[in-house]
Amino acid sequence: MKVINEILAFNSEFVARDGGAPFRTNQFPDKKLVVLTCMDTRLTELLPQAMAIRNGDVKLLKNAGAIVSHPFGSVMRSILVAVYELGAEEIAVVGHHGCGMAGLSCSRIIDKAKNRGVSTKVFDTLSHSGIDLRAWLAGFDTPETGVRQSVHTIRNHPLLPPDLPVHGMMIDPDTGKLELLMDGYAEDSK
Numbered sequence: 001m002k003v004i005n006e007i008l009a010f011n012s013e014f015v016a017r018d019g020g021a022p023f024r025t026n027q028f029p030d031k032k033l034v035v036l037t038c039m040d041t042r043l044t045e046l047l048p049q050a051m052a053i054r055n056g057d058v059k060l061l062k063n064a065g066a067i068v069s070h071p072f073g074s075v076m077r078s079i080l081v082a083v084y085e086l087g088a089e090e091i092a093v094v095g096h097h098g099c100g101m102a103g104l105s106c107s108r109i110i111d112k113a114k115n116r117g118v119s120t121k122v123f124d125t126l127s128h129s130g131i132d133l134r135a136w137l138a139g140f141d142t143p144e145t146g147v148r149q150s151v152h153t154i155r156n157h158p159l160l161p162p163d164l165p166v167h168g169m170m171i172d173p174d175t176g177k178l179e180l181l182m183d184g185y186a187e188d189s190k
């Protein structure tokens with residue numbers, strides 16, 4: 001049975017017993033916090049539980065590596081919407097040890113794409129169009145560096161209120177232990 005079919009079958013039963021009832025809330029984050037973290041599967045349930053985050057508490061953004069690739073990309077837009085429209089008053093970037101985006105190999109991804117049927121010509125065309133895949137498909141040297149880069153991009157965004165605290169944190173994907181790398185309340189982080 002395909003996963004999506006299993007999900008749909010489960011869902012009919014879930015809705016029939018009103019499984020959504022304990023989760024009902026509104027769109028405003030009660031803790032007035034935005035959390036940007038990694039899509040790593042180990043964090044799916046662990047991170048909310050380790051941070052005491054329940055439905056309705058925070059705006060949770062996820063991508064590979066908790067990276068803000070571009071100051072005018074979708075992550076930054078989501079943060080701005082959370083701050084100006086939804087009442088978020090602080091931001092936490094939460095990276096994790098053992099992140100797959102550390103030392104990500106662009107050439108390995110390109111090789112795999114070619115093996116899956118993407119024509120070699122496509123890469124020539126992209127290159128001739130001025131698209132730098134190596135810069136775009138990049139991770140970071142260490143997860144800590146990644147967190148610092150994301151915090152830096154958010155903190156220095158020209159559209160963000162200058163006094164908004166932006167924290168940098170690391171989480172252990174086994175124990176859930178949190179570590180504060182950059183305290184957004186500290187003066188030198190501004």
Ligand SMILES: [Zn+2]
Pocket residue numbers: 038039040064065066096098099100101
């Ligand atoms: Zn990760």
